Amino acid sequence: MHSTSSMSWFGRLSLGGGLAFLYLPIVVLVVYSFNASKLVSVWAGFSLGWYQTLFDDEAVMAAFGLSLKVAVLASAMSVVLGTLAGLVMARFGPFRGKSLFAGMLTAPMVMPEVITGLSMLLLFVSMQQWLGFPEERGVLTIWVGHVTLCTAYVTVVIRSRLVEMDRSLEEAAMDLGARPLKIFFVITLPLILPAIASGFLLSFTLSLDDLVMTAFLSGPGSTTLPQLIFSRVRLGLNPEINALGTLTVLVVAVLVISANRIMLRQEKRRAALAAAS
Incomplete structure (x- = not known):
């Protein structure tokens, strides 16, 4: 009994420490985004001035919009x-x-991004010399690179869900004469929708956060948000970056909550159908 109590106390402490380690820096970032001081480590009162400065910064807003566009399309x-x-x-x-085929699918996951980015850069340079396409590095080349990276992760998620899925419904539909394409859209796709949503969110996060591969594949006029943040942080921390980080956290949180609501709704629907049958 004493051992169980000790383990329970240790488990609570471990959980609290883990959550603090993960989320305390984000909380500090959000709090100091409302700091009136120009110094990120000195609190000088509550202010929304840095958000106004952020929205007036055309370079930041353009990079933020480009990163969102590439992330959505790549996902x-x-x-x-x-x-x-x-x-x-x-x-x-x-x-x-x-x-x-399986090795090629998983290669981008285990290969360093420096090697992947360099190889894709050489590919695009060779294509430009021989075919004249792409004319320059920019949004298209970044998008292709991000798709190459994110597809590997999505494949693993979808494959795992398909392997674990009960195929009895699909087999019953085949026995009743349903065609494979109809079975996929009517039965298989709804069942793997939570995995698809998870893959989309994972791809969105990877694309929005990528810096190494983007540095190889971007060109003039195609600066993404991680590139802009990296270039500015090297010159010193600015509370405007805190405001930008807070908005990014907000966008990602909205997407995660929305995806969780969709997955919970799908789980309840499947449970209701199973109970009715």
């Missing part, structure tokens, strides 16, 4: 490609080159 394409790749890996039997 959408990564979900499509990752779902198709996950279906191939989970539902197709052994075929020639399956091991190579």
Whole structure:
């Protein structure tokens, strides 16, 4: 009994320490974004001035908009490609080159981003010399690089969900004469929707946060938010960066909460259907 009590106390302490380690820096960032002082480490009173400065900074807002655009587009394409790749890996039997295909899918996850970014840079430079496309490095090349990176993560998530999923509903639909395409959209897709939402959020975070690969693939006029923050932080901390970080946390929190609500709604719907049957 005493051992159980001690473990319970230790577990609570560990949980509290872990949460503080993860979220206390974010809380400090949010609090000091309302600081009136120009010094990020000295509290001088509550103020919204740095948010006004942030919204008036055209360079920051342009970089923020570009990062959101690339993240959304890269996540959408990564979900499509990752779902198709996950279906191939989970539902197709052994075929020639399956091991190579699986290795190519997971390679971006384990390969250093410096190597991936450099190799893609050399690819785009060679394509420009031989084909004249792309004309310059910019949004398109950044998007391709982010899709390459994020698709690997989405594939792992979707494949894991498909492997664990009960195929009895799909087999019953096939016995009743449903075609594979209809089975996918009516049965399989709703069942893997939580995994798709998780893959989208993971891809969005990876794309919005990427700096190394973007540094290789970006060009003049295509500065993303991580690049801008990195260049400004090297010159010294500015409370405007705290305000920018707070808005980024807010955007990500809204997306995560929305995705969780969708997944909970899907779980309740599946539980109701199972109880009715």
